[in-house]
Amino acid sequence: LTQIASLLKSSDLFPLPQSLKLSYGTAGFRGDATLLTSTVYRVGILSSLRSLKLAPSTIGLIITASHNKVSDPSGEMLSQEWEPFADQIANASSKEKRFQSETAVVWLGRDTRPSGEALLRAAEIGVSSVSGCVASSKLVLDGANGVGGEKMEVLKGYLSNLDIEIRNTGRDGGVLNESVGADFVQKEKVVPLGFGVNDVGVRCVSFDGDADRLVYFYVSSGEKKIELLDGDKILSLFALFVKEQLNVLDDGCCRLGVVQTAYANGASTDYLKGLGLEVVFAKTGVKHLHEKAAEFDVGIYFEANGHGTILFSEDYVTLLVDKRKGLSEGSDECNAVSRLVAVSNLINQAVGDAISGLLLVEVVLRHMGWSVQKWNELYKDLPSRQVKVEVPDRTAVVTTSEETEALRPLGIQDAINGEIKKYRRGRAFIRPSGTEDVVKVYAEATTQEDADSLGDSVAQLTK
Numbered sequence: 001l002t003q004i005a006s007l008l009k010s011s012d013l014f015p016l017p018q019s020l021k022l023s024y025g026t027a028g029f030r031g032d033a034t035l036l037t038s039t040v041y042r043v044g045i046l047s048s049l050r051s052l053k054l055a056p057s058t059i060g061l062i063i064t065a066s067h068n069k070v071s072d073p074s075g076e077m078l079s080q081e082w083e084p085f086a087d088q089i090a091n092a093s094s095k096e097k098r099f100q101s102e103t104a105v106v107w108l109g110r111d112t113r114p115s116g117e118a119l120l121r122a123a124e125i126g127v128s129s130v131s132g133c134v135a136s137s138k139l140v141l142d143g144a145n146g147v148g149g150e151k152m153e154v155l156k157g158y159l160s161n162l163d164i165e166i167r168n169t170g171r172d173g174g175v176l177n178e179s180v181g182a183d184f185v186q187k188e189k190v191v192p193l194g195f196g197v198n199d200v201g202v203r204c205v206s207f208d209g210d211a212d213r214l215v216y217f218y219v220s221s222g223e224k225k226i227e228l229l230d231g232d233k234i235l236s237l238f239a240l241f242v243k244e245q246l247n248v249l250d251d252g253c254c255r256l257g258v259v260q261t262a263y264a265n266g267a268s269t270d271y272l273k274g275l276g277l278e279v280v281f282a283k284t285g286v287k288h289l290h291e292k293a294a295e296f297d298v299g300i301y302f303e304a305n306g307h308g309t310i311l312f313s314e315d316y317v318t319l320l321v322d323k324r325k326g327l328s329e330g331s332d333e334c335n336a337v338s339r340l341v342a343v344s345n346l347i348n349q350a351v352g353d354a355i356s357g358l359l360l361v362e363v364v365l366r367h368m369g370w371s372v373q374k375w376n377e378l379y380k381d382l383p384s385r386q387v388k389v390e391v392p393d394r395t396a397v398v399t400t401s402e403e404t405e406a407l408r409p410l411g412i413q414d415a416i417n418g419e420i421k422k423y424r425r426g427r428a429f430i431r432p433s434g435t436e437d438v439v440k441v442y443a444e445a446t447t448q449e450d451a452d453s454l455g456d457s458v459a460q461l462t463k
């Protein structure tokens with residue numbers, strides 16, 4: 001069922017153009033390149049299915065000017081028996097797809113036309129939506145015209161296993177953090193400059209200008225809309241991975257905890273609690289999260305905006321290293337210990353940074369065999385809204401230690417609670433900003449309209 005959901009979700013990225021009827025023809029589908037993205041995506045699905053059917057066999061999919069060919073393991077053209085399926089899938093609306101899956105292997109190729117790249121990406125998404133199979137695809141980095149892009153250019157030379165393209169390095173005259181970077185992407189939920197319709201489905205990551213935060217995203221449809229994988233989702237990915245290793249070790253003595261702020265999306269908190277994790281809340285600002293995370297053997301913290309890291313206590317790392325000595329090389333337990341020790345070495349435990357965060361996300365996705373779309377499905381964010389309110393004196397707002405409730409001005413929390421009650425899964429809070437002369441309002445609910453409306457009414461109360 002999860003796989004059907006994943007397939008349906010990815011098919012939303014590539015709706016069938018209206019009034020288009022395609023036929024496999026003599027050696028593939030022909031058509032205008034702009035109309036073909038949705039077809040190539042469906043051919044990707046077909047290729048995966050063919051590979052599963054003939055498992056363990058590799059299928060080839062070649063995208064060339066006006067012909068998109070599927071070739072069988074022998075290297076010959078797709079068996080004629082399968083051509084009707086090719087037609088059906090190419091013309092299928094979401095509801096009609098059925099499949100089973102194990103592991104598919106599909107090799108993709110393309111010619112040198114500029115449109116080939118976007119088509120290849122569409123095929124890749126089709127291939128990987130059928131099974132756990134992931135074409136190990138390119139990562140595109142938005143460097144926010146800051147220091148991170150430059151450093152990644154250097155690091156790239158050492159990362160032979162990671163295909164990474166770097167944009168917004170600042171060399172082409174772009175301005176630091178202006179319509180680019182993690183803060184812009186997380187707050188506006190649109191593509192940064194330099195990204196657009198040619199990137200649909202591609203795994204993308206934005207650093208902020210000083211490269212201490214990161215958020216992932218992919219272009220979902222249209223030119224600007226994105227699916228955002230924010231700090232909460234990075235935290236969830238890391239927590240799941242660490243927990244998986246601890247489960248292998250059956251290590252009840254390790255205290256694993258995650259730290260979030262009031263800005264964490266409610267869906268992420270539910271997800272983490274659902275994993276059986278201890279979730280604690282800290283005041284906004286890395287130093288507060290860091291302090292709380294340090295109380296655990298393994299403490300993972302992230303702000304929704306992408307600041308965060310994993311902390312390992314010295315004692316726990318020593319315990320792991322000792323434990324490894326008694327384990328046989330290559331055993332599940334030994335591998336789990338090695339992975340945890342490797343994570344403790346890879347991640348920046350001083351304060352967290354975007355580069356080590358990126359490397360760990362990439363490693364964990366590779367380990368899970370997940371595409372960015374699959375990762376995104378861990379949970380679905382509740383719609384949220386943030387409003388900044390200018391007030392004569394922001395220090396008049398005093399909150400509880402976790403910033404979820406306002407203690408002053410007297411009576412304001414009751415009024416906020418009154419608004420919250422009007423919405424399903426409503427949640428809202430106000431707090432004085434630590435960096436700007438404003439009071440910040442956060443609201444979330446089950447629909448964007450509700451979140452907007454709750455945010456606006458709480459902002460009215462705050463004025």
Ligand code: NG1
Pocket residue numbers: 263284285286303305307432433434435436440
């Ligand atoms: P303030 O202005 O206190 O909300 C902002 C961010 C913090 C943190 C700090 C310091 C939000 C809502 N707030 O703080 O998370 O990053 O800047 O850089 O993103």
Ligand code: ZN
Pocket residue numbers: 208209210211212213
């Ligand atoms: Zn920063």
